[in-house]
Amino acid sequence: MARVNPEFTDELKKYGAFDPNACYNCGNCTAVCTLSDEENSFPRKMVRYSVLGLDSEIKTSLDPWLCYYCGECSKTCPREADPGELMMSLRRWLIAKYDWTGLSGLLYKSLAASITAFVVLAGLVVWFGAYEHFHLETIMHYGHLFEMFAISIVFTFILLPNIIHMWWLSVYKTGKKAPISAYFKAIGELIVHMFTQKRALGCDDNQFRWFEHFILVLGYLSLLFTTVFLDWFSTQSMFIIVLGYIESAVIFVVTFDFVRRRIQKDQEISKHSQPSDWFFVIWLFLMGLTAFLVRLFIDTNLLDANVWMYIVQLTVLVQWAMIIVPFGKWTHFLYRSFAMYFHRIIELSE
Amino acid sequence: MKKKIGVYVCHCGGNISDYVDVERVRAAVEKEDGVFLAKTTMFACADSNQKEMVNDIKEMNLDGVVVASCSPKLHLLTFRAVSERAGLNKYNYVHANIREQVSWAHSDDKEGATQKAIKIVEAAIAKVRHAESLDPIKVKATNAVAVIGAGVAGMRAAIELAEAGSEVFLIEREFFVGGRVSQWDNLFVSEESGKELITRLYDEVMKHKHVTLLTGAEVVENSGSVGNFEVKVKITPRHFKLQCNPGELDKAIEVCPVEIPDEFNFNITKRKAIYHNYPSEYPQLPAIDMKNCTRCGECEKVCTAVDFSQKTEYRNIKVGSILLATGFDPYEPKKGEFGYGEIDNVVTLPQFKRIVHYSKDKLMYNGKEVKHIAYIYCVGSRQVDGENKYCSRYCCTATIHAAIDVKKKFKNVHNYHFNRGIRTYGKQEVLYDESSRLGDIYLQSFEHDPPIVEKVGNETIVKIKDILTKDQELDVAADIVVLVTGMTPRKDNSIGNLLKVPKGRDKFFNEIHMKLRPVETVIDGVTIAGASQGPKNIMESMNSALSAATKSFSLVASGELALEPTIAEVNEDTCEWCGKCDEACPYSAFEKIEKNGKFIAKVNPAICKGCGMCLPVCPANSLNLIGFTDEDVEDMIDALLPNT
Numbered sequence: 001m002a003r004v005n006p007e008f009t010d011e012l013k014k015y016g017a018f019d020p021n022a023c024y025n026c027g028n029c030t031a032v033c034t035l036s037d038e039e040n041s042f043p044r045k046m047v048r049y050s051v052l053g054l055d056s057e058i059k060t061s062l063d064p065w066l067c068y069y070c071g072e073c074s075k076t077c078p079r080e081a082d083p084g085e086l087m088m089s090l091r092r093w094l095i096a097k098y099d100w101t102g103l104s105g106l107l108y109k110s111l112a113a114s115i116t117a118f119v120v121l122a123g124l125v126v127w128f129g130a131y132e133h134f135h136l137e138t139i140m141h142y143g144h145l146f147e148m149f150a151i152s153i154v155f156t157f158i159l160l161p162n163i164i165h166m167w168w169l170s171v172y173k174t175g176k177k178a179p180i181s182a183y184f185k186a187i188g189e190l191i192v193h194m195f196t197q198k199r200a201l202g203c204d205d206n207q208f209r210w211f212e213h214f215i216l217v218l219g220y221l222s223l224l225f226t227t228v229f230l231d232w233f234s235t236q237s238m239f240i241i242v243l244g245y246i247e248s249a250v251i252f253v254v255t256f257d258f259v260r261r262r263i264q265k266d267q268e269i270s271k272h273s274q275p276s277d278w279f280f281v282i283w284l285f286l287m288g289l290t291a292f293l294v295r296l297f298i299d300t301n302l303l304d305a306n307v308w309m310y311i312v313q314l315t316v317l318v319q320w321a322m323i324i325v326p327f328g329k330w331t332h333f334l335y336r337s338f339a340m341y342f343h344r345i346i347e348l349s350e
Numbered sequence: 351m352k353k354k355i356g357v358y359v360c361h362c363g364g365n366i367s368d369y370v371d372v373e374r375v376r377a378a379v380e381k382e383d384g385v386f387l388a389k390t391t392m393f394a395c396a397d398s399n400q401k402e403m404v405n406d407i408k409e410m411n412l413d414g415v416v417v418a419s420c421s422p423k424l425h426l427l428t429f430r431a432v433s434e435r436a437g438l439n440k441y442n443y444v445h446a447n448i449r450e451q452v453s454w455a456h457s458d459d460k461e462g463a464t465q466k467a468i469k470i471v472e473a474a475i476a477k478v479r480h481a482e483s484l485d486p487i488k489v490k491a492t493n494a495v496a497v498i499g500a501g502v503a504g505m506r507a508a509i510e511l512a513e514a515g516s517e518v519f520l521i522e523r524e525f526f527v528g529g530r531v532s533q534w535d536n537l538f539v540s541e542e543s544g545k546e547l548i549t550r551l552y553d554e555v556m557k558h559k560h561v562t563l564l565t566g567a568e569v570v571e572n573s574g575s576v577g578n579f580e581v582k583v584k585i586t587p588r589h590f591k592l593q594c595n596p597g598e599l600d601k602a603i604e605v606c607p608v609e610i611p612d613e614f615n616f617n618i619t620k621r622k623a624i625y626h627n628y629p630s631e632y633p634q635l636p637a638i639d640m641k642n643c644t645r646c647g648e649c650e651k652v653c654t655a656v657d658f659s660q661k662t663e664y665r666n667i668k669v670g671s672i673l674l675a676t677g678f679d680p681y682e683p684k685k686g687e688f689g690y691g692e693i694d695n696v697v698t699l700p701q702f703k704r705i706v707h708y709s710k711d712k713l714m715y716n717g718k719e720v721k722h723i724a725y726i727y728c729v730g731s732r733q734v735d736g737e738n739k740y741c742s743r744y745c746c747t748a749t750i751h752a753a754i755d756v757k758k759k760f761k762n763v764h765n766y767h768f769n770r771g772i773r774t775y776g777k778q779e780v781l782y783d784e785s786s787r788l789g790d791i792y793l794q795s796f797e798h799d800p801p802i803v804e805k806v807g808n809e810t811i812v813k814i815k816d817i818l819t820k821d822q823e824l825d826v827a828a829d830i831v832v833l834v835t836g837m838t839p840r841k842d843n844s845i846g847n848l849l850k851v852p853k854g855r856d857k858f859f860n861e862i863h864m865k866l867r868p869v870e871t872v873i874d875g876v877t878i879a880g881a882s883q884g885p886k887n888i889m890e891s892m893n894s895a896l897s898a899a900t901k902s903f904s905l906v907a908s909g910e911l912a913l914e915p916t917i918a919e920v921n922e923d924t925c926e927w928c929g930k931c932d933e934a935c936p937y938s939a940f941e942k943i944e945k946n947g948k949f950i951a952k953v954n955p956a957i958c959k960g961c962g963m964c965l966p967v968c969p970a971n972s973l974n975l976i977g978f979t980d981e982d983v984e985d986m987i988d989a990l991l992p993n994t
Contacts, residue, residue, distance in 0.1 A: 001813070001823050001824070001825050002822065002823070002824055002825070003824075003825055003826070003827070004766065004791055004793070004824050004825070004826050006764045006766075006789055006791050007764075009789060010789075019787060021786050021787055021788070021789045021790075022783075022786060022787050023786070024782070024786060024792075025792075025818045041820070045819075045820070048818060048819050049819075051791065052791065052816075052819065052824065054824075079783075
């Protein structure tokens with residue numbers, strides 16, 4: 001027996017949900033959705049749970065992650081209840097629920113909090129630069145150290161516990177008893193989806209978007225590897241230098257296109273942008289661009305005279321690593337692929 | 351006996367001729383006595399054939415016509431009209447049904463069907479041989495109408511009739527006009543209150559000098575028939591003089607020691623034996639309810655307008671037609687039905703609306719603030735096991751409208767609608783849209799699995815297996831449970847019994863034909879309007895009131911009525927009044943009169959419907975039905991018997 005909670009939609013609206021209450025259960029969204037089958041009424045079930053405020057049902061469900069937002073449901077909805085955007089909001093809500101620190105929820109719901117966080121971090125970087133008398137080599141040294149520490153700390157203390165929390169909610173709590181072997185059998189699913197987002201290919205007319213996203217992920221991951229482990233900014237290897245240029249260019253070109261689409265709102269997926277979406281694409285764009293410029297300044301011997309360029313790059317990096325990666329939209333990279341992994345585990349347990 | 355009978359056998363496209371050999375039928379009846387002409391036709395009802403029939407009748411001077419085709423319900427009047435256009439009295443036309451009774455019924459036996467069709471046409475020919483020209487019976491009609499019930503429907507009808515030029519007697523049993531609508535606050539879609547609507551109608555009623563409004567009045571006797579009804583009205587006095595000082599009145603109400611549940615507020619409040627419905631009720635004069643008054647005399651001491659000397663009056667009124675607009679009773683849930691009468695915060699929708707009316711800043715019930723409201727739909731309507739199979743039509747809209755009003759009037763209120771499918775038809779659909787966008791929750795179940803209301807500790811829990819959530823069990827802790835009660839027929843059917851107005855399956859007054867004659871009853875001259883006929887919203891009640899007013903007016907307006915001549919007649923020579931015919935007659939058309947030194951039966955031609963119920967019970971065989979005499983019927987039977 002579950003208790004109906006009409007106040008849940010008010011909470012959900014803070015994460016961007018449009019108007020799930022407008023739903024009159026016609027089921028057009030389910031009819032048009034390629035994910036829907038006889039067992040699982042996609043996305044109507046989630047719409048219904050949202051309207052009724054059955055938050056424990058939603059919390060333990062992986063459904064929002066299985067949707068890749070083709071937007072057909074929103075186009076078909078006669079009540080303009082926008083089920084596609086509801087699924088998006090549920091993903092934001094789930095990110096907030098998985099996060100043990102509670103900061104995700106705070107940043108999603110409060111633009112002021114987000115801006116404050118960005119400003120404080122920028123201030124800290126500048127303060128640190130001043131503390132080191134804007135000595136380029138020292139700052140770059142610590143910058144590189146930061147990259148490595150940030151990755152390990154964020155992963156160990158935020159992302160890993162959150163993924164375990166997600167597993168706890170969606171696999172353990174639902175009572176599905178999966179044998180250990182299932183966790184190994186399903187690992188391929190995790191790898192494939194993490195690096196290819198194969199599932200998005202299943203959405204109609206989505207091939208180009210999928211391709212852009214695919215090379216963006218590859219570009220991002222390889223740039224991360226190139227800067228952190230191949231030490232791109234200090235390397236002398238021509239191959240690595242050129243590789244870094246290409247990777248950073250891919251990032252800012254593709255994200256530029258993403259930003260353009262969000263401005264033009266020409267597709268269902270890019271119609272509604274929450275601040276968290278803007279932060280994500282803009283910071284990714286800035287990451288690519290500033291990294292590219294820093295390396296360009298190095299190669300043209302301009303950086304020594306223009307320390308501010310590196311400071312800017314470091315600021316963007318710190319904000320990215322401390323806000324967007326652990327508490328923002330970056331996490332969808334992990335949750336989406338782990339959702340596919342857990343989903344497969346549940347399938348194997350049945 | 352007819353000598354020149356024309357017979358037309360219809361193919362009805364292939365509806366008849368696919369199974370009945372119409373050519374053989376034609377050939378078989380061609381040789382019958384008196385048949386002058388026998389034809390087959392593809393569609394007898396087609397314009398071309400009608401024209402041909404008119405020519406045949408005129409040119410060949412046919413004196414009787416038979417068409418063998420579909421049911422007389424469909425085309426009897428069509429071919430009667432053909433006869434009339436050809437100058438032949440329409441009672442010389444006889445209809446034979448060889449479609450519904452033959453081809454459709456015996457599609458598996460073509461030979462048998464053809465034989466049966468021949469017999470049926472022969473029987474029709476046997477009848478038409480005896481046919482006589484008949485003229486309608488003319489009856490004088492009084493240009494006055496009694497409208498029973500001064501709710502919205504009755505008042506609207508009264509205004510319409512008065513404007514058309516009839517004398518109107520508007521008879522209301524209560525001391526105040528307005529009926530149920532006066533009890534509602536805001537109404538969809540105009541957002542006027544029920545009281546405002548009543549005020550406007552009442553003002554218009556009072557403007558017409560041809561409307562006589564009688565309150566506290568009940569029809570107790572009725573005689574006569576269409577055109578000339580005589581009704582006796584009992585008028586209970588208000589025990590108040592027309593001039594009444596408001597200050598004195600307030601005191602009189604204050605001192606009255608009798609307190610009874612106030613029906614105007616559906617018993618959620620109490621009133622005194624001296625009462626008025628709301629501060630500006632109509633007529634604006636209070637009344638003393640003598641059923642509950644103890645005659646203590648306290649009010650007389652403080653209010654000079656109180657007058658216990660007023661006596662019950664009787665008035666005889668002559669009218670040509672009676673219009674019934676007696677309304678409905680809200681369904682009263684049984685004790686324990688969804689916790690009604692057992693759990694203290696379970697109320698009906700009418701009660702809830704009065705609770706909302708009396709709540710000011712906060713919605714309060716039983717001293718507690720109400721935040722969560724559960725509405726359970728279709729209580730007393732669409733019953734699976736009970737008698738009320740019908741949908742009460744108004745309730746989905748009324749509930750959603752009330753829910754929206756509550757949400758707008760009070761903060762942080764949550765509405766939960768436990769429904770069986772929402773029927774906010776027509777323009778009312780916008781309400782459903784508005785309410786769901788305001789965040790109202792709709793939960794749905796099938797009729798065999800209704801929601802359950804129970805008390806758990808201090809909470810009232812409503813449980814449902816929600817079919818919109820894959821039968822998931824859900825519950826709501828409700829501060830108040832509102833049973834959305836439907837409309838039921840008036841418990842007191844005295845007026846219906848008096849006028850012998852039949853009731854339909856749902857026990858509301860029954861019309862003759864739901865689509866074609868929606869406001870007439872089988873009692874000539876008695877029309878029905880509003881929710882007395884079945885559940886209606888205000889708009890629908892207005893429509894039916896205007897329609898009934900027009901029908902009643904059309905009966906009385908010309909001062910004369912033309913009635914069907916095919917009625918019973920009494921053989922005065924052989925009749926010795928025994929009263930059997932009077933007992934058998936469903937319409938009370940018989941009268942006992944004295945003639946030539948003996949008592950005999952007399953038929954009132956304005957009441958008799960020609961149903962024939964009296965004929966078989968007459969021991970002296972002194973009754974005959976014009977157009978269906980014993981001779982006619984015996985010859986028809988002879989024709990139908992197998993050839994010997």
